[in-house]
Amino acid sequence: MQIVVDLTRCQGYAQCVFLAPDVFQLHGEEGLLYLPAVPDDQLERVRQAVAACPVQAILMGKGVSAGAE
Amino acid sequence: MPSDLRDGRIVIVGASLAGLRAAETLREEGFAGSLTVVGDEPRPPYDRPPLSKQVLIGDVPAEATALPMRRDPDAEWRLGVAATGLDLLEKRVMLADGESLSYDRLLIATGTRARPWPNPEEGALQGVFTLRTIDDATGLAEALAAGPRRVLVIGAGFTGSEIASACRERGLDVTVAERGPAPLVGALGGTLSRLATLMHRGHGVDLRCGVTVTALHGDGNGRFTGADLSDGTRVEADVCVVALGAVRNVEWLAESGLAAGRRGVACDAGCQAFNMYGIVINDVFVAGDVSRFPHPLFGYQMLSLEHWGNAVAQAEVAAHNMLNPGPLQRPHLTIPTFWSTQFGLNIKSVGVPTYSDHVVIAQGSLEARRLAMVYGYRGRVTAAVTVDMGKVLDYYRHLIETAAEFPPPPGAADRAIAADIPIPSDVPDPKGLSHEPVVALTGYLPDRRLMVVQPVG
Numbered sequence: 001m002q003i004v005v006d007l008t009r010c011q012g013y014a015q016c017v018f019l020a021p022d023v024f025q026l027h028g029e030e031g032l033l034y035l036p037a038v039p040d041d042q043l044e045r046v047r048q049a050v051a052a053c054p055v056q057a058i059l060m061g062k063g064v065s066a067g068a069e
Numbered sequence: 070m071p072s073d074l075r076d077g078r079i080v081i082v083g084a085s086l087a088g089l090r091a092a093e094t095l096r097e098e099g100f101a102g103s104l105t106v107v108g109d110e111p112r113p114p115y116d117r118p119p120l121s122k123q124v125l126i127g128d129v130p131a132e133a134t135a136l137p138m139r140r141d142p143d144a145e146w147r148l149g150v151a152a153t154g155l156d157l158l159e160k161r162v163m164l165a166d167g168e169s170l171s172y173d174r175l176l177i178a179t180g181t182r183a184r185p186w187p188n189p190e191e192g193a194l195q196g197v198f199t200l201r202t203i204d205d206a207t208g209l210a211e212a213l214a215a216g217p218r219r220v221l222v223i224g225a226g227f228t229g230s231e232i233a234s235a236c237r238e239r240g241l242d243v244t245v246a247e248r249g250p251a252p253l254v255g256a257l258g259g260t261l262s263r264l265a266t267l268m269h270r271g272h273g274v275d276l277r278c279g280v281t282v283t284a285l286h287g288d289g290n291g292r293f294t295g296a297d298l299s300d301g302t303r304v305e306a307d308v309c310v311v312a313l314g315a316v317r318n319v320e321w322l323a324e325s326g327l328a329a330g331r332r333g334v335a336c337d338a339g340c341q342a343f344n345m346y347g348i349v350i351n352d353v354f355v356a357g358d359v360s361r362f363p364h365p366l367f368g369y370q371m372l373s374l375e376h377w378g379n380a381v382a383q384a385e386v387a388a389h390n391m392l393n394p395g396p397l398q399r400p401h402l403t404i405p406t407f408w409s410t411q412f413g414l415n416i417k418s419v420g421v422p423t424y425s426d427h428v429v430i431a432q433g434s435l436e437a438r439r440l441a442m443v444y445g446y447r448g449r450v451t452a453a454v455t456v457d458m459g460k461v462l463d464y465y466r467h468l469i470e471t472a473a474e475f476p477p478p479p480g481a482a483d484r485a486i487a488a489d490i491p492i493p494s495d496v497p498d499p500k501g502l503s504h505e506p507v508v509a510l511t512g513y514l515p516d517r518r519l520m521v522v523q524p525v526g
C-alpha cells in the first residue's frame with residue numbers, strides 16, 4: 001500500500017505522527033515527512049492515522065500496477 | 070449529464086499526478102467509455118515532491134514513491150511511449166512507436182522537465198545531475214551516499230534550496246551558486262529571501278549570490294571535478310546539481326495549431342485549450358504544470374504554476390468539464406497553494422506572491438523564524454506566506470478570495486506590530502535569477518516588468 005499526504009492541506013496537527021511514528025515524522029516544527037510505501041506491519045497504524053487526520057489530508061491506496069499496460 | 074458525453078473515447082497524455090487524478094475523476098463522475106493514458110516514462114504515476122526531500126536525505130528509496138489511486142480508473146496504460154504529435158482535425162494523437170490513438174476528448178497533462186545545463190557536453194559529465202524523475206533521484210541519492218567532498222548546487226529556487234538542505238542534513242559540504250541576490254527571491258520577494266539567506270548560512274551552506282557558473286570541468290575520464298564562477302573563483306566538487314527550473318513539455322504539440330509555447334499550453338478557466346488564434350478547442354483540455362490559465366483574482370493574467378495542489382485541482386475540474394456541457398462546466402478558480410520543507414522550516418504560500426507591490430509581517434517575526442507575511446497589490450491582499458505557521462494560512466486564503474483590503478485589518482489575536490508597516494515586496498525581474506520562479510504570471514501589466522519571464526542559463 002502507498003500513501004500520499006496532501007501537504008497543501010495538512011496543517012501539521014501531527015495526529016498521524018502520534019499514531020504511526022515509524023511512518024510519519026515532523027521535520028522541525030511542522031514540516032511533515034513520511035514513508036510513501038507503507039511497510040506491512042504499519043498498515044493498521046496508518047489506517048488509524050488516515051481516519052484521525054483532522055483535515056483528511058492522507059490518502060492510502062494501491063499504486064497503478066506496473067503490468068497494467 | 071448527457072449520455073453521449075458519458076461514453077466515447079478519452080485519451081490522456083501524461084501519466085503523472087494530473088493524468089492519474091483526472092482519470093479517477095472521469096470514472097467517479099460516471100464516464101463509462103474507453104480511457105487510455107499515455108506516458109513516456111516507463112513507470113506508473115509517482116509523486117515527485119519526496120524526490121528532493123525524503124529521498125535525498127536517504128529515508129526513502131526513489132522507487133518507493135508510487136502515487137496511491139483513489140480508485141482504479143480502469144484505464145489502458147500506455148507507458149514508456151511518448152506522444153509525438155496531435156491532429157486536431159482528425160482527432161488523433163500520434164505515438165513514438167508509430168501507432169496513433171483516436172479520441173473524442175483529449176486531456177493534455179505532459180507537465181515539465183528539468184531545465185538542462187546549457188552546455189550539453191558539460192552537462193553530460195559523470196556527477197552532474199538534474200532532479201525531476203525517479204531515475205534522477207536514484208542517481209543523485211547514490212552520489213550523495215558515496216560521500217562526495219563537496220556538492221555544488223546551481224540555482225537557489227525551492228528545489229535547489231531543498232537539495233542543499235538535504236546535503237547539509239547528510240553532513241555534506243555544499244556550495245550554492247545563485248545569480249540573483251538571495252535564495253527564493255524570485256518566488257517570495259526581498260524580505261523572506263533574506264531569511265532564506267540566513268537559513269542557508271546558519272546551516273553551513275557556502276552560499277554565493279550574485280554569481281553565475283560559467284563552466285563545469287571534468288577530469289580526463291569525464292568525471293565532474295569542479296566549476297568556474299563569474300567572480301573568478303573556482304569550486305572543487307564531486308557532485309553538481311543543476312536546479313535551473315523547468316521546461317514545459319510542449320514540443321509534441323508544435324505542429325498542432327494549439328497555443329503551446331515556452332510558457333505552456335494556454336487554456337481558458339474551464340481548462341479548454343486555445344488554438345494559436347485564441348479560439349477555444351472544445352474537445353481538448355489541459356491540466357497541471359503544462360497549462361497556463363487566466364485567473365480573475367490576479368487580473369485575468371495567465372498563470373503558469375508548478376504546484377502539486379494545482380495539478381490535482383485542475384485535473385479534477387478538467388475531468389468534470391470533459392463530461393459536462395457548457396452551462397454545467399466549472400471554472401478552475403483554486404487559489405494557488407504551495408509548500409516547501411527546507412532547513413527544518415515549513416514554508417507555505419497561498420495566492421501569487423509575485424503579484425504584489427508591498428508586504429507586511431502580519432503575525433510572528435523574522436527573529437522567531439515563525440511568521441505570516443501578507444502580500445498586497447494596489448491596496449488588495451493577493452498572497453500570504455507562512456513560515457512554521459501553516460495553521461493560519463486558511464485565514465489569509467479567505468482574505469485573498471474576498472479581495473480584502475491591504476494591509477489586512479486586525480483579525481488575528483497575535484497581530485504583529487509590523488502588520489501596519491508595509492514595505493516594498495521587492496520582487497525582482499526573473500531575468501536576473503538562476504532559477505525560474507515556480508509561479509509565473511505570463512500576462513502583461515504595463516507598469517511592471519516582472520511579467521517578462523525569459524529562459525535563463
Ligand SMILES: Cc1cc2nc3c(=O)[nH]c(=O)nc-3n(C[C@H](O)[C@H](O)[C@H](O)COP(=O)(O)OP(=O)(O)OC[C@H]3O[C@@H](n4cnc5c(N)ncnc54)[C@H](O)[C@@H]3O)c2cc1C
Pocket residue numbers: 082083084085086087088107108109110116117118119120121150151152153178179180181182200201202228318321356357358359374375376377378380406407408409410
Ligand atoms: C523534485 C521536485 C520537488 C517538488 N516539490 C514540490 C513541493 O514541495 N510542493 C509543490 O507544491 N510542488 C512540488 N513539486 C512540483 C510537483 O511535483 C508538480 O507540480 C507535479 O508533479 C505536476 O504534475 P503534472 O502531472 O502536471 O506534471 P508532471 O508530474 O511533470 O508529469 C507529466 C508527465 O507527462 C510525461 N510526458 C511529457 N511529455 C510527454 C509526451 N510527449 N508523451 C507522453 N508523456 C509525456 C512526463 O514524462 C511526466 O511523466 C516538485 C517537483 C519536483 C520535480
Ligand code: SF4
Pocket residue numbers: 005009010011012013014015016017024032052053054055056057058
Ligand atoms: S494528521 Fe493530517 S494534518 Fe496532521 S500532520 Fe498528519 S497529515 Fe498533517
